Amino acid sequence: MEVALKIWRYDADTGERELRDYEIEAPEWACLLDVLDLIKDQQDGTLAYRKSCRMMICGSCGMRMDGRAVLACKERMLPIVERGHVPVISAMGNMPIVKDLVVDMDPFWNKIRRMKPWLDPGYDEVLEKERIVSQQQMNVIQKEALCIMCGCCVSECNSMEADPEFFGPAALAKGFRFVGDSRDQAAVERLEDYNDEHGIWDCTRCYFCNERCPKGVDPRDAIAKLGAESLKEGIDRDMGAKHAKWFIKSTETTGWLRETELVPKTQGIVEAVKQTKFAIGLAKHGKVPPPGPVHVAADVNEARALRGLVREQGREGALGIVQGERGLARIEHTDAGGARRDTPAMTPGEEPPKAEG
Amino acid sequence: MEAKHDVLIVGAGCAGMRAAIEAFDAGADVALLSKIHPVRSHSGAAEGGINAALGNASEDDPEKHAFDTVKGSDYLGDQNAIQVLCDEAPDDVYQLEHWGAVFSRTEDGRIAQRPFGAAGEPRTAYAADITGHVLVHVLYEQVMKRDIQTYEEYFAWQLVINDDRCQGVISWDLLNGGLKTIGAKTVILATGGAGRLYTGTTNAYACTGDGMTMALRAGVPLKDMEMMQFHPTTLAPTGILITEGTRGEGAYLLNSEGDRFLTRYAPNAMELASRDVISRAEQTEIDEGRGVDGNVLLDMRHLGAEKIIERLHGTRELAMTYAGVDPIHQPIPVRPGAHYHMGGVDTDLDGRTQLEGLYAAGECACVSVHGANRLGGNALMETITYGKRAGLHAADWALTHTTIEVPESVETDAERQLKDLLDRTQGERPWSIRNELAETMHENFGVFRREDQMREQGEIVAGLRERYEHVVVEDKGDVFNNDLTQALELGFLLELAQSMVVCGLARKESRGAHARPYDYPERDDENFLRHTLVRWIADAPVLDWKPVTITKWQPMERTY
Numbered sequence: 001m002e003v004a005l006k007i008w009r010y011d012a013d014t015g016e017r018e019l020r021d022y023e024i025e026a027p028e029w030a031c032l033l034d035v036l037d038l039i040k041d042q043q044d045g046t047l048a049y050r051k052s053c054r055m056m057i058c059g060s061c062g063m064r065m066d067g068r069a070v071l072a073c074k075e076r077m078l079p080i081v082e083r084g085h086v087p088v089i090s091a092m093g094n095m096p097i098v099k100d101l102v103v104d105m106d107p108f109w110n111k112i113r114r115m116k117p118w119l120d121p122g123y124d125e126v127l128e129k130e131r132i133v134s135q136q137q138m139n140v141i142q143k144e145a146l147c148i149m150c151g152c153c154v155s156e157c158n159s160m161e162a163d164p165e166f167f168g169p170a171a172l173a174k175g176f177r178f179v180g181d182s183r184d185q186a187a188v189e190r191l192e193d194y195n196d197e198h199g200i201w202d203c204t205r206c207y208f209c210n211e212r213c214p215k216g217v218d219p220r221d222a223i224a225k226l227g228a229e230s231l232k233e234g235i236d237r238d239m240g241a242k243h244a245k246w247f248i249k250s251t252e253t254t255g256w257l258r259e260t261e262l263v264p265k266t267q268g269i270v271e272a273v274k275q276t277k278f279a280i281g282l283a284k285h286g287k288v289p290p291p292g293p294v295h296v297a298a299d300v301n302e303a304r305a306l307r308g309l310v311r312e313q314g315r316e317g318a319l320g321i322v323q324g325e326r327g328l329a330r331i332e333h334t335d336a337g338g339a340r341r342d343t344p345a346m347t348p349g350e351e352p353p354k355a356e357g
Numbered sequence: 358m359e360a361k362h363d364v365l366i367v368g369a370g371c372a373g374m375r376a377a378i379e380a381f382d383a384g385a386d387v388a389l390l391s392k393i394h395p396v397r398s399h400s401g402a403a404e405g406g407i408n409a410a411l412g413n414a415s416e417d418d419p420e421k422h423a424f425d426t427v428k429g430s431d432y433l434g435d436q437n438a439i440q441v442l443c444d445e446a447p448d449d450v451y452q453l454e455h456w457g458a459v460f461s462r463t464e465d466g467r468i469a470q471r472p473f474g475a476a477g478e479p480r481t482a483y484a485a486d487i488t489g490h491v492l493v494h495v496l497y498e499q500v501m502k503r504d505i506q507t508y509e510e511y512f513a514w515q516l517v518i519n520d521d522r523c524q525g526v527i528s529w530d531l532l533n534g535g536l537k538t539i540g541a542k543t544v545i546l547a548t549g550g551a552g553r554l555y556t557g558t559t560n561a562y563a564c565t566g567d568g569m570t571m572a573l574r575a576g577v578p579l580k581d582m583e584m585m586q587f588h589p590t591t592l593a594p595t596g597i598l599i600t601e602g603t604r605g606e607g608a609y610l611l612n613s614e615g616d617r618f619l620t621r622y623a624p625n626a627m628e629l630a631s632r633d634v635i636s637r638a639e640q641t642e643i644d645e646g647r648g649v650d651g652n653v654l655l656d657m658r659h660l661g662a663e664k665i666i667e668r669l670h671g672t673r674e675l676a677m678t679y680a681g682v683d684p685i686h687q688p689i690p691v692r693p694g695a696h697y698h699m700g701g702v703d704t705d706l707d708g709r710t711q712l713e714g715l716y717a718a719g720e721c722a723c724v725s726v727h728g729a730n731r732l733g734g735n736a737l738m739e740t741i742t743y744g745k746r747a748g749l750h751a752a753d754w755a756l757t758h759t760t761i762e763v764p765e766s767v768e769t770d771a772e773r774q775l776k777d778l779l780d781r782t783q784g785e786r787p788w789s790i791r792n793e794l795a796e797t798m799h800e801n802f803g804v805f806r807r808e809d810q811m812r813e814q815g816e817i818v819a820g821l822r823e824r825y826e827h828v829v830v831e832d833k834g835d836v837f838n839n840d841l842t843q844a845l846e847l848g849f850l851l852e853l854a855q856s857m858v859v860c861g862l863a864r865k866e867s868r869g870a871h872a873r874p875y876d877y878p879e880r881d882d883e884n885f886l887r888h889t890l891v892r893w894i895a896d897a898p899v900l901d902w903k904p905v906t907i908t909k910w911q912p913m914e915r916t917y
Contacts, residue, residue, distance in 0.1 A: 040840070048836075048837040050393075053399060055675060118499060121455060132467065290379075333788070
């Protein structure tokens with residue numbers, strides 16, 4: 001197949017950027033990485049990008065295709081060629097470009113290191129046997145342990161674009177990998193630390209990290225789990241934590257969200273008073289519900305029952321975060337034979353081979 | 358010289374990082390140097406697991422593990438080295454668990470173990486089907502904890518030899534450009550394998566045998582280089598690995614007639630026979646017309662969706678992405694692909710090579726634990742146990758010796774060689790040589806070997822080496838010039854290929870991965886129960902032999 005690409009080239013010495021067109025003959029099974037290899041071999045040896053395993057495990061080849069972070073080894077080109085589309089390839093975002101598609105990952109790794117990313121078992125090396133841990137306990141960090149540190153989530157992070165110091169989805173997912181590990185004895189100190197400025201509550205919940213993670217780690221869910229664990233441990237000094245707490249309190253007591261009280265509960269009385277003028281302005285435009293009397297929803301007991309269920313099941317911390325089992329769901333929801341690409345010709349004999357037993 | 362260290366480790370996969378941790382804990386000033394970031398290392402692609410006689414799934418002990426390994430090696434493994442591995446394996450695995458490795462668990466919360474090929478007991482500890490990934494990350498966590506200096510994206514090119522000692526490494530700094538010399542009292546090579554010698558390989562682009570060739574060029578012998586393992590289940594056309602764990606969990610191998618053809622090759626062990634046995638069986642089926650488009654079929658449908666999703670999630674993802682097949686509903690087309698080099702830099706039980714100050718561990722080394730055929734799950738274990746041992750002994754040596762000297766001439770020679778290469782503007786670029794090498798190695802030095810094909814391959818490689826002398830690097834820049842490093846990698850591969858051919862021709866028997874059904878179909882213990890050694894003398898490989906260490910297991914016929 002004839003593949004056409006546009007690649008954003010970047011020359012580190014001159015600082016010049018240029019969008020260049022490429023066309024090359026590639027086999028139908030080729031992924032983006034294979035096509036880049038063919039271009040580098042046959043057309044331009046100066047094209048720079050990272051690669052190694054070409055099987056989605058080393059995390060080297062993160063880059064953007066049409067403005068969306070991908071692993072180049074995971075993107076099959078055939079459907080794109082069939083659509084007649086010419087994708088634009090560029091370096092990942094939120095990290096300085098070194099050359100062409102290669103970014104400087106130092107800021108990324110510095111944030112990972114900042115999380116103290118190693119197990120704190122609470123003792124010095126004791127070597128008799130393994131610790132007894134149930135599979136269920138291990139499953140808590142199953143998705144976070146899948147992370148290959150490719151940087152795709154960081155590339156797409158909107159919070160980091162606004163605040164480059166934001167810890168970011170990869171580092172926070174790594175953080176949860178330890179907070180959620182029953183063998184780690186430093187969970188509370190970690191939570192205190194991750195609650196700092198630029199920490200967990202600075203995530204804007206845009207879900208781009210979940211959407212773009214090539215491994216189904218769902219970093220945003222990890223951040224939500226860190227938030228839930230923080231509240232469970234009573235770590236609520238950040239406005240974000242207070243905000244979340246009021247949501248819970250408000251729905252539990254009245255069955256709906258009392259927005260009027262949200263500002264003082266989140267920012268404190270003093271800050272809220274300072275915003276009186278703004279609030280009056282909003283009120284004039286009918287944007288503020290009347291402050292009283294407190295309205296209690298007719299079905300408030302359902303909200304309370306839900307809350308009771310969460311307590312009963314011990315799901316107050318990370319275990320309560322169930323909204324995004326996307327990583328697995330993505331894979332699970334395929335119908336018979338409905339894999340994500342065309343099946344190669346495979347017609348052995350008259351009948352398809354049958355399994356014995 | 359940029360910097361000096363007690364111990365400098367080249368390569369930062371499982372063996373390299375494990376060595377670094379051990380050397381650091383022994384009190385040495387340690388640094389890692391790698392052409393890719395440590396977590397990008399190909400150890401991370403190991404899927405199935407790591408073998409240790411923990412006895413969590415059955416009665417097991419290191420003695421049984423050792424016997425299985427000896428037999429699996431087709432008696433070419435050194436039995437003292439195997440004994441050390443199997444004895445130390447359980448504690449080394451517990452250590453990984455205490456560092457935080459996310460192992461899969463048994464019902465009662467211990468490390469789970471699954472059956473693997475040619476193992477008498479379910480001995481393979483695992484983390485779903487991402488065991489290597491989990492180990493690479495847990496080791497890197499420990500490297501970060503110790504704040505061990507890491508020269509990331511430094512491409513090691515030459516060893517510094519002075520005063521008959523290895524005293525450092527000359528490397529190309531990928532991010533900034535320029536040759537950088539790092540001095541060291543001891544250097545540990547942990548650069549992994551050389552699967553890129555073949556077109557269909559499970560190995561990453563980074564697996565170009567750098568450490569093996571650097572040692573070879575420094576006069577250090579390589580051992581058993583003809584022994585390249587072909588993994589029975591790799592995806593066409595790229596060779597992406599489908600773990601043996603699939604068969605450990607009960608998957609079947611079928612031919613085009615829907616037969617479990619292993620009934621004819623390994624009636625007892627079936628899909629859990631040794632890798633060399635299964636690869637040959639598959640190749641025979643394919644050659645005799647019972648393949649499916651050059652493949653056989655790996656059928657896991659009867660395992661059920663739940664088991665596949667829980668324990669073989671990554672495998673499913675690979676099959677779906679690269680073969681368009683969901684193994685819950687369809688069998689996966691697989692064929693043998695180059696996977697693991699049993700051969701490598703000749704070392705003793707402490708990782709020492711024949712050059713003072715130079716050590717090697719992991720796939721680039723040959724202790725030899727795997728002999729003529731490696732058992733699945735033993736490679737990760739070797740990286741850990743022998744990485745640890747090399748780290749400890751390199752640190753011990755370094756801490757009792759003081760000087761590092763790198764003569765200026767060593768650096769200026771390297772600069773001049775590099776300039777010669779970069780100044781060349783007219784000629785062929787390396788990629789066609791690289792492709793021809795990999796295609797012909799597959800054709801002429803694959804699962805089955807013939808005298809005439811091996812001879813032909815020798816001539817082909819010699820011709821490619823001549824062309825390589827005039828090769829042109831198109832990128833002349835300093836920043837991330839991997840056009841340059843890929844050219845240097847090809848140089849490494851060509852010398853290894855030539856060495857392999859020499860060893861392959863010399864071994865006139867069939868043993869493990871070295872199968873010569875047309876002229877020498879039997880194992881010949883009388884003449885060839887010994888290692889091949891190869892040295893680089895006057896720009897050519899020179900063959901030698903070394904005895905196999907046999908302690909308590911006399912060679913027997915090997916059936917599964």
